[in-house]
Amino acid sequence: MTGTERAGRRIDTSKPHPARVYDWFLGGKDNYPVDEQLGEQITALDPGAPRTARANRWFMQRATRLVVRQAGIRQFLDIGTGIPTAPNLHQIAQSTAPDARIVYVDNDPIVLAHAEALLRGTPEGATEYLQADAREPLTILQQASRVLDFDRPVALSLIALLHFIPDADGAHELVSTLVDALAPGSCLVLSAMTADLEPEKVERGIAAYAAGGVTLVARTHAEVSSIFKGLEPTDPGIVSVSDWHPELAEGESPLGDGPISLYGGVAFKP
Ligand SMILES: C[S@@+](CC[C@H](N)C(=O)[O-])C[C@H]1O[C@@H](n2cnc3c(N)ncnc32)[C@H](O)[C@@H]1O
Numbered sequence: 557m558t559g560t561e562r563a564g565r566r567i568d569t570s571k572p573h574p575a576r577v578y579d580w581f582l583g584g585k586d587n588y589p590v591d592e593q594l595g596e597q598i599t600a601l602d603p604g605a606p607r608t609a610r611a612n613r614w615f616m617q618r619a620t621r622l623v624v625r626q627a628g629i630r631q632f633l634d635i636g637t638g639i640p641t642a643p644n645l646h647q648i649a650q651s652t653a654p655d656a657r658i659v660y661v662d663n664d665p666i667v668l669a670h671a672e673a674l675l676r677g678t679p680e681g682a683t684e685y686l687q688a689d690a691r692e693p694l695t696i697l698q699q700a701s702r703v704l705d706f707d708r709p710v711a712l713s714l715i716a717l718l719h720f721i722p723d724a725d726g727a728h729e730l731v732s733t734l735v736d737a738l739a740p741g742s743c744l745v746l747s748a749m750t751a752d753l754e755p756e757k758v759e760r761g762i763a764a765y766a767a768g769g770v771t772l773v774a775r776t777h778a779e780v781s782s783i784f785k786g787l788e789p790t791d792p793g794i795v796s797v798s799d800w801h802p803e804l805a806e807g808e809s810p811l812g813d814g815p816i817s818l819y820g821g822v823a824f825k826p
Contacts, residue, residue, distance in 0.1 A: 567665050572768045574720055575664040579639040581609035586639045586670060594768040601760040604814065611816040612716045612747055613641060615797035618804035619745045619822050620648040622790070623711045624656065627743065627824070631710040633700055633734070635661040635690050636717030640673035645713065646683045657682040659700040663689040690717060691726055693733040709741035716818065718783065719749035722773045731783055738825055744787055747797050747820035749774050758817050780819040787823035794821040 572594040576587035580595040583606075587595070598605050623629045630653050634645050637660040649656040660674050660683070668687045677683030684703045688696050697706070704710055712734055721727040735744060751758040751774035758774050765772045775783075781794050792800065797820035802809070 567669065572770060573664055573666065574770055575638050575662065575667055577768075577770075578609055578716070579641070581606040582613065582641050584639060584641060586666060590768075594764065594770075597767070598761050598764045601764050602757045604754075604757070604816075605761060607814075608816055608818060611798050612818055612820075614805065614809070615747055615800055615818070615820045616645060616713070616715050616745075617643065617648050617806070618801050619713070619715075619820070620645050620711075621652070621804045621806075622801060622822060623743060623745065624649050624652045627709070627711075627741075629709045629711045629741075629743065630656045631704045631708065632656065632658040632713060633661070633696070633704060633710055634658065634713040634715070635696065635734075636714060636720070637662045637667060637674065637685075638716075639667055640670050644674060646674065646677045646681070650678045650681050654678040654680040657703055659684050659686060659703050661686045661688050661690070661696055661700075663687065690714075690721060690730055693730045697734065697737050706737055707739055709743070710738050711743050711745055712738060713745040715745060715747050715820075716749075718746070719772050719774065720770075722771065728783065732785075735787065735825065740825055743790075743822055743824045744784060745820075745822050746780075746783060747818045748780050748783070750776065750780065750817050750819050752776055752819075753796065753815040753817050774817075775819070777819060780821075784821065784823040787825055789821050789823040794819050796820075 569588040572591045576591035577595050580587040646658040671685040762772045796816050797818045798816040
């Protein structure tokens with residue numbers, strides 16, 4: 557484990573945490589009654605919330621396949637990893653490229669508590685976990701450079717992370733700092749919540765999170781696109797995650813019909 561301090565990190569079970577609520581949506585067991593309570597409140601307002609979580613996870617799998625198989629990238633920096641849910645990013649990447657090197661980052665101590673599951677990668681590759689905050693990108697880059705060679709392409713994945721970080725907290729600046737450190741041929745894989753497609757439902761969900769003490773921001777298509785500034789999006793551009801390269805899926809769709817209020821895309825650094 558790299559750059560982590562096991563001692564002194566406390567898991568706060570008195571209030572809900574995004575990683576654990578998301579785990580609850582995905583049917584996981586690594587959550588507490590406060591997380592379940594908020595998950596139930598959100599689902600009462602937006603019965604599609606668990607489906608959105610599954611759609612996001614499914615996007616991660618397809619995007620990782622495209623990055624490994626079509627772009628040939630072998631290094632990943634995944635920030636906002638979440639509680640392990642198989643298949644994790646390293647399992648998708650290393651199933652095609654056993655030598656793939658992955659650094660996972662999250663700021664929630666519960667993810668650290670489960671990090672061993674994220675570290676069981678191939679012997680040819682590398683999988684490491686950092687406990688760090690995305691709002692401190694220079695710290696992340698410095699620690700990740702022990703595992704990743706930033707002179708070669710890296711896929712920076714910020715999947716369902718940035719809606720927890722308002723613009724006022726430096727969302728754009730942290731992405732710029734990270735992207736600036738990447739070599740040409742690197743890419744940004746991103747998904748982020750939008751209220752463009754189902755405004756009332758998403759606003760109700762945001763209000764439920766706020767009542768649980770969790771700030772969420774929805775971004776318009778133009779706002780999400782602006783996060784990719786200076787990068788070249790691969791087809792079909794920035795679209796609802798359910799519409800992004802469905803042909804890269806393996807197995808049955810877990811989704812059914814209806815919009816998914818997350819924009820996603822993959823864009824490359826020239
Ligand atoms: C909705 S989960 C997404 C998990 C995974 N990326 C996925 O898409 O399946 C969001 C994750 O971002 C993490 N997170 C939120 N704010 C963060 C921050 N400022 N720095 C690092 N991680 C953060 C949460 O702890 C949570 O694990």
